[in-house]
Amino acid sequence: MSQEQITIESEESGPLDTFRQFFALEQDVLVLSLSMFAFSLGFQMTNRFLPEYIVALGASGFVVGIFGTVGNIISAVFPYPGGAISDRIGSRYALTVFGVVSTLGFGVWLIAPDLGAITVVGITIQPWIWIFVGLLLAQGWKSFGLGATFAIVKQATDPSRLAAGFASTETFRRTAFLIGPVLAAVLIGFHPEFTVSFRYVLLMAIVFGVIGTVAQHILYDASEDSMGDSFEGIEQIKDDLREMPKPLRPLLVGDTLVRFANGMVYVFFVLVITQLYQVGFETTISLAGFSYGVDLSPEAFFGYLLGVEMFIALVFMAPAAKVAERVGLKPIVALGFAVYAIFPVVLISGPAVLAPVMPLSLTLILIFAFSGLRFAGLPSHKALIVGPAEKGTGGRVTGTYYLLRNTIVIPSAALGGYLWEFVSPEIAFTIAAVIGVAGTGYFLASGEEFEAYV
Structure with a gap:
């Protein structure tokens, strides 16, 4: 692939530019990107609703927390063997x-x-156990190419425009994050019983998985594939940890605290809407002389809230990357961390504060729109991770960073689940916010700017 094909050259940066650049890629990269889109679509249609599915199958809130922790384990462990x-x-x-x-x-x-x-042998296996089994399988495709993606963008993009490069790839990928939950919300609206309607969503995810798998196998050009050496074991991981660039360490500490906080509550967002607030959305839309009644269940409404969140993310990611070229990466990353940090307490307390002035459904739409701003710092965050890496080491540095961060974050969802089930959701979300604010403060105090942006 030539440098010109994937270097971000345009001074204008936005979602439409992303798609124009996407269709100019080589066939193998195009196929890989389409497969990523298909599997992201399938996973985003299903994963954010799984806590509600688990509860519907008889599990407790603590089990939902364990489910989140298992997901954290997979995210930490899968990339290396993948x-x-x-x-x-x-x-x-x-x-x-x-x-x-x-x-x-x-x-x-x-x-x-x-x-x-x-x-089995006197032990009763509940239906929700199979959701854990499915999770181990469903995240399989996500284990491929995390470090390689970072390395490719670093190699193909001028160091001072790394954030813009990541904004381009993230904008395309996260379009699936926007479409998936909204499509799921539409399908969930087809039947009043969630365990029935959600299976329509799962059927559609299977269709996307089959299309992505078949397309990539037939269209992918493997003529330039190379077979590498086998994994060298724990010593290789230790060497990678020792060689991590020093400027990454304050970022890693702050990021880990913020992600730990988010991990405590992330899987419970759907339950806040469907169980705590039990709020749907009802209105009448008049168009061309006709009136349409809209009556969304809480589960369907949650899907649209995720759509609002990701729409805001797509709108702001590319402009934020451009701003980073003027003010530096650190302030933009800190902004994203701050939204991550305070969102739990805004979600759990905001509706009560705003109840006298606006309906609950509108309040939640505004809160999830606010949540979308956390993604504005994502391209700059990625640039700050891979920027200090020496040439040819971007993939290893990225893999090491995520391995360490995701390993520490593993118990977060279980802790959140314990607090949700045995203390209170309000306490769980408040503690998460405190941890997130601590991480943001540490990064602001100790984080280092990438030299290319100084």
Whole structure:
């Protein structure tokens, strides 16, 4: 792939520029990007609603927290073996294997209610256990290429425009994050019983998984794939940790605290809407002389709230990256951290504060729009991670950073689940906000700017 094909050259930066650049890519990168879009669509349609699905199958709030922690474990552990598999069998076959595994995961979620309670050696396996099994499979495709993506953008983009480069790729990928929950909300509206309507969503996710897997296997050009060496073991990880660029350490500490805080409450956002507030959306829309009644269940309303959140993210990511070129990466990253940090307390307390002046549904729309601003700092955050890496080490630095951060964050959801179930949701969300604010403050005090932006 030539430098000109993927370097971000235009001084204008926005979602439309992203799509124009996307269709100018080489075939193999185009196929990979489309596959990423398909699997992101399937995963975003399903994953944010799974806590409600688990509860509907008989699990408690604490189990939802354990579910989040298992997801954290997978995010921390999968990238290393995923990369090793890709090195050993080549990108084409690795993509196909991961695609099949992920699609099977969607299938396990689909049939979980039909399996019912099963007794094995005197132990009763509840239906919600299968959601955990499906999670191990469904996140398979996500294990491919995290570090490689960072390294490619770093190699192809001028150091002073790294944030703009990441804004371009993130804008396209996160379009699936916008479409997925909204499409899920539409499908959920087809049946009043959530365990029935959500299975329509899972069927559609399976379709996207099959399309993504087949397309990437047939269209991907594997002629330039190379087979690498096998994974060198724990010593390789230790070496990578020791060699992490020093400017990354304050960022890593602040980021880990912020992500730990978010991890405590992230899986409970849907339950706040469907169980605590139990709020849907009802209105009448008049168009061309006709009136349309809109009556959304809480589950469907949550999907649209996620759509609002991601719409704001898509609108602000590219402009924020441009602003970073003038003011530096650190202030933009700190802004994203701050929104991450205070969102839990805004979500749990904001509606009560605004109750005298606006309806609950409108309040929640504004709160989730505010949440979308946290993604404004994401491209700058990624640039700050990979920027200090030496040439040829971007993938390893990125992989090491995420391995360490995600490993520390593993118990966060279980802690949040314990507080949610045995103390109170308000306490869980408030403690999360305190931890997030501490992380943001530490980064502001100790974080270092990437030299190319100074």
